[in-house]
């Protein structure tokens with residue numbers, strides 16, 4: 001499954017200004033998964049580890065009057081937009097720049113105790129995809145960037161211009177499921193000897209010319225996804241985010257993870273299966289939840305979304321506040 005898989009060109013694509021900045025996927029299912037019962041009775045903190053434009057967080061805050069949200073994102077633009085959107089809930093929301101790999105530390109630093117829920121809605125937002133200057137999209141020309149956090153150094157151009165051919169081929173194969181990865185890598189290495197890649201359109205055109213096109217899926221989709229995952233180290237980020245949720249969630253706390261990439265969903269499944277075997281998690285979604293026909297029609301992005309929900313079990317916990325638990329605090 002691939003994010004942004006389908007050409008959004010053509011008659012169905014609305015003008016840029018008409019497009020909503022980002023529509024949260026599986027809204028009802030995410031809320032039900034995180035809350036689990038009567039939203040009015042849920043109390044405590046929920047951590048939104050991939051805040052984006054705050055769509056899911058707004059739904060949670062609207063439905064649960066006694067819940068507060070710690071919203072974290074690594075993208076400054078997203079945080080600024082979320083801050084505006086969540087202004088009506090300012091007294092119940094705390095927004096911080098951070099990333100999943102540092103989530104355990106963020107939760108400890110914010111001294112919010114053990115959250116009753118955590119949400120990871122992985123990948124990029126429509127806002128990031130729709131801004132050519134961010135360099136995520138093969139549909140509009142922009143710098144070959146793809147950094148969610150623009151304070152990190154390595155961009156997609158660095159990878160495309162510097163990695164060995166075999167490393168590029170492996171990246172496209174393993175992180176993008178591109179079966180013709182060797183062909184693409186060879187074409188990139190031949191082309192960059194003449195002129196290094198700096199723009200998204202040059203790379204998208206080269207891939208399209210190498211692989212041919214014509215289908216509904218843009219031929220550069222898979223390689224762009226693989227590059228984005230490498231630039232933002234998304235595999236490692238996810239695993240460390242899952243560890244943070246396992247470490248910090250309260251007894252009965254709920255974890256909801258939405259992935260858009262089959263490898264990512266496999267990692268979530270594997271992590272939870274191990275947790276079930278270890279008595280740490282109850283999985284509520286034997287199979288991942290996908291969007292229904294109606295949502296798929298209204299929101300293209302939802303087509304590849306897969307939601308898994310699990311409940312943290314901590315018979316070990318004496319319900320003392322985490323700040324009084326020395327060893328766990330040291331994480």
Ligand SMILES: C[S@@+](CC[C@H](N)C(=O)[O-])C[C@H]1O[C@@H](n2cnc3c(N)ncnc32)[C@H](O)[C@@H]1O
Pocket residue numbers: 022023024025049050051052053054055056057072073074075078098099100101121122123124125148234237238
């Ligand atoms: C799909 S969007 C989330 C949309 C959000 N749920 C909403 O309804 O508006 C994903 C967001 O997560 C952020 N993100 C992705 N990976 C991240 C990571 N490892 N750490 C922190 N933020 C991350 C991206 O910058 C993006 O803003």
